[in-house]
Amino acid sequence: MFDNYSFTAAERFLRYVQIDTQSDSQSSSNPTTEKQKDLSKLLVAELKKMGIADAHMDEWGYVYATIPSTSDKKVPVICFCAHVDTAPDCSGTGVKPIVHKDYQGEDIILPDDSKQVLRMSEYPYLKTQIGNDIITASGTTLLGSDDKAGVAEIMDLANYLVANKKIKHGTVKILFTPDEEVGKGTAKVDLKKLGADFGYTLDGGDAGSLEDETFSADGVQVIIHGVIAHPGYAKDKMVNAMKIAGEILAALPKDRLSPESTDGKRGFIHPVRIEGIAEKCTIDFIIRDFETDGLQKKEDYLRTQIEERLRTYPTASFEFTVTEQYRNMKEILDVNTHVVDHAKEAIARAGLTLKMESIRGGTDGSRLSFMGLPCPNLFAGEQAIHSKLEFISIQDMNKAVETMVHLVQIAEEKS
Numbered sequence: 001m002f003d004n005y006s007f008t009a010a011e012r013f014l015r016y017v018q019i020d021t022q023s024d025s026q027s028s029s030n031p032t033t034e035k036q037k038d039l040s041k042l043l044v045a046e047l048k049k050m051g052i053a054d055a056h057m058d059e060w061g062y063v064y065a066t067i068p069s070t071s072d073k074k075v076p077v078i079c080f081c082a083h084v085d086t087a088p089d090c091s092g093t094g095v096k097p098i099v100h101k102d103y104q105g106e107d108i109i110l111p112d113d114s115k116q117v118l119r120m121s122e123y124p125y126l127k128t129q130i131g132n133d134i135i136t137a138s139g140t141t142l143l144g145s146d147d148k149a150g151v152a153e154i155m156d157l158a159n160y161l162v163a164n165k166k167i168k169h170g171t172v173k174i175l176f177t178p179d180e181e182v183g184k185g186t187a188k189v190d191l192k193k194l195g196a197d198f199g200y201t202l203d204g205g206d207a208g209s210l211e212d213e214t215f216s217a218d219g220v221q222v223i224i225h226g227v228i229a230h231p232g233y234a235k236d237k238m239v240n241a242m243k244i245a246g247e248i249l250a251a252l253p254k255d256r257l258s259p260e261s262t263d264g265k266r267g268f269i270h271p272v273r274i275e276g277i278a279e280k281c282t283i284d285f286i287i288r289d290f291e292t293d294g295l296q297k298k299e300d301y302l303r304t305q306i307e308e309r310l311r312t313y314p315t316a317s318f319e320f321t322v323t324e325q326y327r328n329m330k331e332i333l334d335v336n337t338h339v340v341d342h343a344k345e346a347i348a349r350a351g352l353t354l355k356m357e358s359i360r361g362g363t364d365g366s367r368l369s370f371m372g373l374p375c376p377n378l379f380a381g382e383q384a385i386h387s388k389l390e391f392i393s394i395q396d397m398n399k400a401v402e403t404m405v406h407l408v409q410i411a412e413e414k415s
């Protein structure tokens with residue numbers, strides 16, 4: 001299918017990563033940094049040059065574009081989505097991408113900081129990359145494959161579909177968002193304007209991987225009310241809220257139910273912030289589980305722990321407030337099974353082995369899914385993200401493009 005086409009994802013990627021698009025969690029503007037628009041504007045210009053007339057960026061820095069249908073059938077509208085920003089954890093200024101051609105398993109020493117060495121022993125995924133062309137940064141910055149790989153792959157998909165009108169597909173929507181890394185990627189998205197039936201974020205790792213599950217997440221705020229008195233005359237009166245808070249935290253199990261003691265499918269109760277005086281003390285928790293029932297059980301457990309501690313202090317009291325944060329996208333994808341099934345088939349047609357994965361966190365896809373756009377996460381090839389050792393292979397990027405081309409055809413065939 002790709003015999004007469006040379007992929008452009010890597011060529012695009014090498015240019016996009018040199019544009020600094022770091023987002024900022026401390027900023028309250030949308031987008032959180034204006035410089036993210038530098039890349040978004042370039043993407044619009046390139047889409048227009050391909051002939052995608054409606055490509056545009058809105059005032060919030062979101063890019064929308066439409067690749068028209070080539071089919072006579074009524075085919076669902078599919079959206080491919082990627083984020084333009086890079087993580088605040090690691091510098092994204094002055095990224096110098098380097099292509100290491102025909103990788104043979106050697107250590108890759110990054111030239112601008114020889115302490116940064118990419119080793120197969122530490123990154124076993126490299127075993128699958130022998131003979132491939134690996135892209136890294138130069139040692140002082142992240143690379144930005146998260147998620148400029150997804151951006152470049154979707155751009156190459158657009159280029160391919162526009163140039164190969166014989167490929168039968170329905171309407172394809174493109175969405176590039178800012179601020180994913182600071183949890184605001186869907187803050188200003190307009191799904192009505194987008195008009196897609198379902199979508200895929202291109203923001204995953206290993207070739208062939210597909211993520212259809214995220215945590216479900218609640219926040220719990222516990223406020224403990226103590227009893228205040230003059231410390232000189234406090235005997236049998238004072239109840240110190242900070243000391244009760246300390247007892248509550250000490251009562252949490254050490255070998256389970258915490259981030260530091262769990263992995264895989266197990267969730268946790270995690271205190272993230274504490275603030276207080278003797279009179280009143282507030283503890284913020286995040287609760288995580290793959291099942292919404294599991295969240296409830298953990299919240300009940302936490303409440304019981306608090307009640308037990310408070311029994312010793314009858315004059316103290318507490319408030320317990322639960323706030324929903326996000327939900328496991330699987331709840332939505334399980335009633336829209338074709339969305340994941342199409343992706344599985346596309347991965348198989350691209351000659352890859354499927355790896356189903358769960359994300360121990362939330363994604364823009366989980367928020368989009370509950371906003372009405374069922375949206376699992378497809379691999380983009382990104383590895384060792386948010387670090388100076390971040391890498392990606394050109395071959396994995398091309399496989400991601402190929403998978404999307406199969407995906408749009410599968411949706412057309414099954415319509």
Ligand SMILES: [Zn+2]
Binds near residue numbers: 203
């Ligand atoms: Zn990402």
